[in-house]
Amino acid sequence: MSSEAFIKIENVTFSRSGRTIYENLSLDIPKGKVVAIMGPSGIGKTTLLRLIAGQLMPDAGDVVFNGLSIPKLKRSQLYEARKKMSMLFQSGALFTEMSVFDNVAFPIREHCKLPDDIIESMVLMKLNSVGLRGAAHLMPSELSGGMARRAALARSIALDPELIMYDEPFVGQDPISMGVLLRLIRNLNDALGLTSVIVSHDLAEVMSIADYAYIIANKTVIGAGTPAQLAKDDSPLVHQFMSGEADGPVPFHFPAETISDCMTKVFKSC
Numbered sequence: 001m002s003s004e005a006f007i008k009i010e011n012v013t014f015s016r017s018g019r020t021i022y023e024n025l026s027l028d029i030p031k032g033k034v035v036a037i038m039g040p041s042g043i044g045k046t047t048l049l050r051l052i053a054g055q056l057m058p059d060a061g062d063v064v065f066n067g068l069s070i071p072k073l074k075r076s077q078l079y080e081a082r083k084k085m086s087m088l089f090q091s092g093a094l095f096t097e098m099s100v101f102d103n104v105a106f107p108i109r110e111h112c113k114l115p116d117d118i119i120e121s122m123v124l125m126k127l128n129s130v131g132l133r134g135a136a137h138l139m140p141s142e143l144s145g146g147m148a149r150r151a152a153l154a155r156s157i158a159l160d161p162e163l164i165m166y167d168e169p170f171v172g173q174d175p176i177s178m179g180v181l182l183r184l185i186r187n188l189n190d191a192l193g194l195t196s197v198i199v200s201h202d203l204a205e206v207m208s209i210a211d212y213a214y215i216i217a218n219k220t221v222i223g224a225g226t227p228a229q230l231a232k233d234d235s236p237l238v239h240q241f242m243s244g245e246a247d248g249p250v251p252f253h254f255p256a257e258t259i260s261d262c263m264t265k266v267f268k269s270c
């Protein structure tokens with residue numbers, strides 16, 4: 001990839017509860033781009049976002065964010081690095097007892113000592129960028145699902161992050177809301193000079209705005225490229241994923257003994 005890497009995942013191995021999730025995983029996230037992370041369910045995509053954010057630490061290898069080795073940072077340095085990152089989960093998780101305005105103001109009030117009029121301008125600017133300036137006074141319960149997701153997006157850019165990580169941002173959205181969110185993610189990335197990482201199962205939609213995508217399976221990267229390159233990739237694993245085939249190199253069945261072995265055991269026990 002030609003652009004400068006903002007995040008470098010270098011030979012990362014990571015296990016959880018005795019199960020290896022990643023083995024020598026390496027990938028680069030270039031600065032200023034929208035990068036999609038895709039792969040079958042349970043493969044470790046959310047885990048990868050948590051490794052980047054330093055919420056989980058690799059067993060081996062390195063996670064480099066903006067030139068800093070995340071596993072080597074002291075607690076205070078990690079706290080500073082995290083201020084440059086924002087993570088948006090599918091739930092959006094607005095504070096239900098606060099207005100939309102106060103939800104967006106919350107991280108600003110927590111992290112910066114600023115006069116109220118400056119905070120008000122900042123919040124209204126963020127809300128304007130997601131089309132919700134007019135909804136500032138509403139409570140989360142008064143928002144549609146799509147509006148709630150946009151309000152959460154406004155909150156996630158409140159502190160002007162350099163990196164924004166989206167975990168399944170389109171789940172439960174109707175096609176219009178999804179289109180709005182897709183355009184917002186792309187436009188905010190470009191207008192604010194962000195780098196965006198999107199974990200999503202909505203292959204066609206996410207491919208429509210991604211500059212680059214990684215497909216993860218079998219504990220590592222099995223395909224990488226621009227959406228156009230991946231569409232033409234004829235390796236069996238990438239093909240199975242891109243065309244949504246139920247069975248292939250990634251098997252439909254969870255590993256199990258054969259049915260005949262299983263039946264033999266049943267008869268023996270009778």
Ligand SMILES: Nc1ncnc2c1ncn2[C@@H]1O[C@H](COP(=O)(O)OP(=O)(O)OP(=O)(O)O)[C@@H](O)[C@H]1O
Pocket residue numbers: 016017021039040041042043044045046047048
């Ligand atoms: N707290 C935890 N403790 C132990 N194992 C966990 C924990 N959280 C997740 N895992 C396991 O780690 C693996 C990767 O989970 P992860 O949520 O990263 O997958 P994913 O690719 O994001 O899945 P999905 O697409 O279904 O959201 C899964 O097998 C999961 O069971």
